[in-house]
Amino acid sequence: MDPMIVVDAVSRRYGDRTVVDGVSFAVPRGAITAVVGKSGSGKSTLLRMINRLVEPSAGRVLVGGRDVAEEPGPMLRRRIGYVIQGIGLFPHRTVFDNVATVPRLLGWPRQRVADRVGELLDLLGLPRSFGERYPSALSGGEQQRVGIARALAADPPVLLMDEPFGALDPLIRRKAQQDLLALRARLGTTVVIVTHDLDEALRLGDRIAVMEEGRLLQEGPPEELLRRPAHPAVAALMEGARRALRLLAxxxxxxxxxxxxxxxxxxxxxxxxxxxxxxxxxxxxxxxxxxxxxxxxxxxxxxxxxxxxxxxxxxxxxx
Ligand SMILES: Nc1ncnc2c1ncn2[C@@H]1O[C@H](COP(=O)(O)OP(=O)(O)OP(=O)(O)O)[C@@H](O)[C@H]1O
Ligand SMILES: [Mg+2]
Missing domain, CATH: 3.10.580.10 (CBS-domain)
Incomplete structure (x- = not known):
C-alpha cells in the first residue's frame, strides 16, 4: 500500500497518565479511516498529533512521507484540513471570512476566494447570504457545516475530522456523508474521521480503528473487524452493526x-x-x-x- 499517513508507535502522556499508548497504523493514499471508541479513549488526541496541535511524547507521524516534526505546525496545517470537535469557528469573523481563512493564507486572488466560498456554501446547503453573518447567529448544525466548509476550502490532500457530523440532523448528515465520499472520489483526499456512530464508521470507512483507553485494539477493513474481531471489545462493538441484520430478519x-x-x-x-x-x-x-x-x-x-x-x-x- 502507498500510505499517505503513517502513525508509528505514537504515545502521549499528560503527567503520569498515558492517554495515547503506542499506537501504530497507516492510512493509504485516498482512503478514509474511521476512528471509533468510547469517550476519553484518546481519539481526539490521536487526531491532533497528526497535524501537531498536540506533540507526541514518543513515536512519530509521517504525512506524505515526511516526518511532521520537521515541518512548522502552521505550514503543516495549511495542507491538512481540520474539522474540530465542537465546531470551533472564529466568533469575531463572518461565515465568509471563516471559510476563506486558508485560501487567504495561501494568497489566493480575491475572486478565486469568493468563488470558492460560494461554491462551498452551496455544497453544504447554506444560503450564500449567510456569508455575512457571524457564527453566533447560526444554529449548531449550520455552524458545523461552516466548519466543514472551512476545512475543505483549499482542497487539502489530507482531511482530519473530529466528529464533524454530530450536530447535523439525519437527512443533512446523510448528505454530508455522501458529499465526503464524493469529495474523496473527486480529489483523492485522504481522510481520518473520528465518530461515535458505528453506522457512520461502517458507511464511510475503508478502514476502521478501534481505540480503548489510549490503545489501538484493532485497525483494518470493516469486514475484517466484523469477521475476525481481535478483542472482545471489538466484537461487542460490532454486535451493534449486526443489529441491522436482525431487524431485517x-x-x-x-x-x-x-x-x-x-x-x-x-x-x-x-x-x-x-x-x-x-x-x-x-x-x-x-x-x-x-x-x-x-x-x-x-x-x-x-x-x-x-x-x-x-x-x-x-x-x-x-x-
Ligand atoms: N491537555 C490535556 N491535559 C490533560 N489531560 C488531557 C488533555 N487532553 C486530553 N486529556 C485526557 O486524555 C484523555 C483522552 O482525551 P481525548 O480528548 O483524546 O478523548 P476522546 O476519545 O476524543 O473523547 P471524546 O469521545 O469524549 O471526544 C481524556 O481522559 C482526557 O481527559
Ligand atoms: Mg474527542
Whole structure:
C-alpha cells in the first residue's frame, strides 16, 4: 500500500497518565479511516498529533512521507484540513471570512476566494447570504457545516475530522456523508474521521480503528473487524452493526415490496425472491447477484412487484 499517513508507535502522556499508548497504523493514499471508541479513549488526541496541535511524547507521524516534526505546525496545517470537535469557528469573523481563512493564507486572488466560498456554501446547503453573518447567529448544525466548509476550502490532500457530523440532523448528515465520499472520489483526499456512530464508521470507512483507553485494539477493513474481531471489545462493538441484520430478519419481502413496471428493462431477467422471505435473505441474494433490485414472487395473481436495495436499507435503519 502507498500510505499517505503513517502513525508509528505514537504515545502521549499528560503527567503520569498515558492517554495515547503506542499506537501504530497507516492510512493509504485516498482512503478514509474511521476512528471509533468510547469517550476519553484518546481519539481526539490521536487526531491532533497528526497535524501537531498536540506533540507526541514518543513515536512519530509521517504525512506524505515526511516526518511532521520537521515541518512548522502552521505550514503543516495549511495542507491538512481540520474539522474540530465542537465546531470551533472564529466568533469575531463572518461565515465568509471563516471559510476563506486558508485560501487567504495561501494568497489566493480575491475572486478565486469568493468563488470558492460560494461554491462551498452551496455544497453544504447554506444560503450564500449567510456569508455575512457571524457564527453566533447560526444554529449548531449550520455552524458545523461552516466548519466543514472551512476545512475543505483549499482542497487539502489530507482531511482530519473530529466528529464533524454530530450536530447535523439525519437527512443533512446523510448528505454530508455522501458529499465526503464524493469529495474523496473527486480529489483523492485522504481522510481520518473520528465518530461515535458505528453506522457512520461502517458507511464511510475503508478502514476502521478501534481505540480503548489510549490503545489501538484493532485497525483494518470493516469486514475484517466484523469477521475476525481481535478483542472482545471489538466484537461487542460490532454486535451493534449486526443489529441491522436482525431487524431485517424480522421484516418480510412482501412488506417492503413496491410495484414494478412490467415493461422495465430486465424485469424478467432479474433475480427473484419469494414474498414470504425475509429482507435479510433478500439482502443476501442482492449481494450475491450483484444486483440492486429483485423481482418478487407472489402472492399469486398480484401485480408485478420488486424489492430494492434502497427499500431494504431504509428498513435496516428504522428504530
Ligand atoms: N491537555 C490535556 N491535559 C490533560 N489531560 C488531557 C488533555 N487532553 C486530553 N486529556 C485526557 O486524555 C484523555 C483522552 O482525551 P481525548 O480528548 O483524546 O478523548 P476522546 O476519545 O476524543 O473523547 P471524546 O469521545 O469524549 O471526544 C481524556 O481522559 C482526557 O481527559
Ligand atoms: Mg474527542
Amino acid at each position: 424480522l421484516v418480510s419481502v412482501g412488506d417492503a415490496a413496491e410495484p414494478a413496471d412490467p415493461a422495465a428493462v430486465g424485469l424478467a431477467g432479474r433475480p427473484r425472491i419469494d414474498a414470504e422471505a425475509s429482507l435479510e435473505e433478500a439482502l443476501s441474494v442482492l449481494l450475491w447477484a450483484g444486483a440492486d433490485s429483485l423481482a418478487v414472487d407472489g402472492p399469486p395473481g398480484g401485480p408485478p412487484r420488486e424489492v430494492t436495495l434502497r427499500a431494504i436499507l431504509a428498513r435496516a435503519r428504522q428504530e
